Amino acid sequence: MSKKIEPIDANFDDLAKATMDYKNVDDAVAKFAHVTQEQMATEALQPNDMLKSVKEGEIRLVPFRRKEIRSSFVDNAWWFSVIDVIEAVAENQTRPGKYWADLKRKLANEGFSELPDKIGQLKMPSPKDGKMYLTDCIDTETLFRLIQSIPSPKAEPFRRWLAKVGYERILEEQDPEIAIKRALATYKSKGYSDEWINARLQTIASRKELTSEWNKRGINEGLEYALLTDTISDETFDVKTAEHKDLKGLSKHHNLRDHMSSLELALTMLGETTTAELAKSQDAQGFYQNKDAAKLGGKIAGGARRNIEDKIGRKIVTSENHLPNANQKKLT
Numbered sequence: 001m002s003k004k005i006e007p008i009d010a011n012f013d014d015l016a017k018a019t020m021d022y023k024n025v026d027d028a029v030a031k032f033a034h035v036t037q038e039q040m041a042t043e044a045l046q047p048n049d050m051l052k053s054v055k056e057g058e059i060r061l062v063p064f065r066r067k068e069i070r071s072s073f074v075d076n077a078w079w080f081s082v083i084d085v086i087e088a089v090a091e092n093q094t095r096p097g098k099y100w101a102d103l104k105r106k107l108a109n110e111g112f113s114e115l116p117d118k119i120g121q122l123k124m125p126s127p128k129d130g131k132m133y134l135t136d137c138i139d140t141e142t143l144f145r146l147i148q149s150i151p152s153p154k155a156e157p158f159r160r161w162l163a164k165v166g167y168e169r170i171l172e173e174q175d176p177e178i179a180i181k182r183a184l185a186t187y188k189s190k191g192y193s194d195e196w197i198n199a200r201l202q203t204i205a206s207r208k209e210l211t212s213e214w215n216k217r218g219i220n221e222g223l224e225y226a227l228l229t230d231t232i233s234d235e236t237f238d239v240k241t242a243e244h245k246d247l248k249g250l251s252k253h254h255n256l257r258d259h260m261s262s263l264e265l266a267l268t269m270l271g272e273t274t275t276a277e278l279a280k281s282q283d284a285q286g287f288y289q290n291k292d293a294a295k296l297g298g299k300i301a302g303g304a305r306r307n308i309e310d311k312i313g314r315k316i317v318t319s320e321n322h323l324p325n326a327n328q329k330k331l332t
């Protein structure tokens with residue numbers, strides 16, 4: 001039987017003064033966000049079936065010219081089969097698997113060291129026998145980065161195709177309220193409580209505020225972001241991010257925060273918001289000074305966690321999750 005986390009009254013507004021800021025989009029999306037609504041209208045590019053209501057784990061075949069790209073909707077994002085993309089874009093590829101292995105090395109040499117963490121293995125039907133096999137998949141942002149490194153005349157049309165698939169994200173950049181509404185609707189459809197959704201949206205805001213500060217203070221996105229995030233997590237929960245995911249039985253492609261309880265989210269927000277405030281007040285510059293701020297911010301949140309645990313008589317970090325299967329330990 002699924003174990004449920006009992007709701008705890010908490011005033012999340014008092015934990016952090018976070019503001020919704022959805023204007024900062026990731027680098028990869030920004031690269032093709034110049035495809036505006038007007039350009040799309042001119043080229044008769046309209047939102048396609050990819051943007052209609054979808055269910056977690058749903059698999060679709062998305063046509064690109066004469067090739068169908070297998071895609072799966074996981075954790076509020078579309079993931080695409082890398083092999084299908086290579087077959088569609090790279091010229092005269094009879095061995096897409098070898099091409100993918102070579103491309104991974106090329107991307108690593110180009111400085112894209114975080115690529116292994118961006119790859120998720122999802123079960124998809126084989127075009128040959130229809131059976132389900134684990135397949136290397138990447139999200140839209142990583143896919144755009146990959147396409148940049150494939151020398152082929154088909155690459156530019158594929159970028160336009162990606163822009164069409166990413167139409168919803170482009171609209172979100174132009175009108176941030178769309179992102180908020182979409183997140184609310186998605187979490188509602190997955191059965192999350194209003195209390196949890198409120199906490200989750202505020203962690204999105206606190207994370208944006210923190211990464212904005214890090215960007216101003218010379219922190220490099222990727223490895224340094226991950227190391228500082230681990231520092232906050234370790235001090236807050238006594239586990240690093242990967243350990244936290246393992247405890248909850250999550251795969252690499254899962255978003256940990258979508259599987260946290262309301263209290264885990266509240267403490268995450270407290271740690272990140274405090275870290276951002278410390279970085280500002282101390283004018284922290286560079287990795288090591290910001291690591292000191294992250295360590296102290298996490299310690300403050302960790303102290304709050306221990307106080308709460310003493311009061312409620314149980315650990316806050318548990319194996320409960322919101323995985324869509326019969327064995328899930330569901331969060332409320």
